[in-house]
Amino acid sequence: MLKIACILIASIAEALAVSSTGMVFNSISSEERGVGLHADYLAACNSTSRCQKQGMYCWEGVCQCPPNKAPIMLRGELRCREIVQIKRISTIEDHPWVISNASCLSSEKAVAKSSCRHSPCYSGILVDLLRSADEDGKFLDNCTITKVSSVGRFKSGAWTNNSIMDHLAGNV
Incomplete structure (x- = not known):
């Protein structure tokens, strides 16, 4: 990671x-x-x-x-x-790179919880770098962040469900 x-x-x-x-x-x-x-x-x-x-x-x-x-x-x-727009980011919590706020993610009140640009549910070095780069390039319009459980394993011709590789393969 x-x-x-x-x-x-x-x-x-x-x-x-x-x-x-x-x-x-x-x-x-x-x-x-x-x-x-x-x-x-x-x-x-x-x-x-x-x-x-x-x-x-x-x-x-x-x-x-x-x-x-x-x-x-x-x-x-x-x-x-x-400028290429990023539409979807899949992430795994990995301190200090990506930190997710579990109470925010489980909250029904957080309107922008999955927004790449404005989500209060994610922080960390990579998230800060991404947002800083977006200030200049504005490439996070309509982008969403999804928390996944693992990087993924390839078994029996398919990737593990809810993994980064599963998201990359387009199975989400």
């Missing part, structure tokens, strides 16, 4: 690193820019300069990705891609 947690942390950290590495500004000042010059990602731009990266545009004086797109590194090149 720790290995899965480390992979998830590395993936989220890599996604967050794209936005921080993109904050290197072009050394050419806005006065030196002329018509046809290309600005780098997150560099200052104006109506006479174009953004260098394909799919980026000048908005509020900065070269950036359009709304509903996020910067990603693909084969060493920065590109704008559609």
